[in-house]
Amino acid sequence: MEDTISQIHLQVTQWWRGKDAQGNIQPLSWALTYKISGSDHRPMGTKYGVAGTIDTYAYEVDRSVPIRHEGWRGSLVVGRIAPDALEQLERILSQIPVVRGDPSWNCHNWVWHGIRELRQAGFIIDPNLTWQGLRDKMLELLEAWERGDI
Template sequence: MSDASLITLQVTQTWRGHGANYQVLPLHWAITFRTGGTDDQPKGTLYNVAGNIDTYCFEKLTDVPIKTHLWRGALTVGTIPKSNLPKMEQLLAQTPVVRHDPNWNCQNWVWISLRELRQKRELNINIDPELSWQILCAKMSRLLDDWENGDI
């Protein structure tokens, strides 16, 4: 399969600021892939959970900037054949969204989605089999450190 027929999937994180008590809010995570733009200003498709604890819902955005002023890094997590993109999108749209649980957010949704994608072998999605919740969190944290240090 040629590289042109594969889509590179990433987990992209963005800054959300501080909460009511000035605590740093968890970074927002989304599953993304690039469709155009430049290296400095990539555009693409973004899948995420939007809203707040009471209104969370699945959201797909197309042809949007992936790297905004709130961007704090992106981790490549796998590839998928372009031909299987509609099936992947259907699976992402069906990934459960949890409301009214203060311990659940978009990061949980991204992890559950990646696990589901990895298990759907018929989609030929190549998600690192060694990737775990702990490893994903550690790598995303390192990306934030890299951003804060000016390395990315």
Template sequence: MAQSCPIIVAQYKIRYHATRTEHWNIVVLKSINNAMVLEVVGNSDTFAYVPTNIDNFGRLRDLRGGFLVGHITEDRLVWLIERLREIPVARYDPSFDCQTWVFDALCLLKDDGIVTEDTSERQIRTEFKLEEERWEESEDTVEERLFPRP
């Protein structure tokens, strides 16, 4: 039987951006550190969808936690990566960025029955504020709660 993996929206602190202070992406956590990161990277003239497998998720310096939105089995990861390729990536559009892409992805995945949690902008921003407070107070963050150490 395939392992069920949590899907989170993760936030990262960014600097020197004209309008945003956080970068958002979608992450499938296989363990506290092993993750498939699904995101839009670049600038308004170079945005591109990039899925990346990483093995240091819980140790990323600019990570500021995340928000659990659903689960998927490992055997469906390839499907998920390809499904998210269907989301348009806009270039030269000042209203489009990583957060716009994440909301589009969450809507698509909610229609697919993958995202099960409340994914309104208000709910996510509320959760992110709480998560950042936990981060600053050195409390546990989402990956630590999902994969507690013995």
């Protein structure tokens, strides 16, 4: 069995995106992240996700970036990754389809697809996590942030 201390905690992290041109609150941005350095309050890490607009979404990887900054609205640990499996993780995530032109699709869908693919590939992902459960937990994190609890 893999030593859990040496494993990396894979998280879904969400950030505030502000309001659109009409003043409507935009959905929070989600990405898969893990910490590589820094403190719990100022972690630096790697971020996997999609960026852009409905017509320009593209997969992106950002390395050595702040995970928790002024836009941060919470992170949820969803699994553990052995350091020697990071190359495989990146290969899987780079192959997750990016959908453009569909108003019902965004970074939340991409993150969930990534979690499912990692789980199917044998990565240690919370076996009880569902799409609705993820959405509920991310909302709970936002509410905790709004109350000042996190």
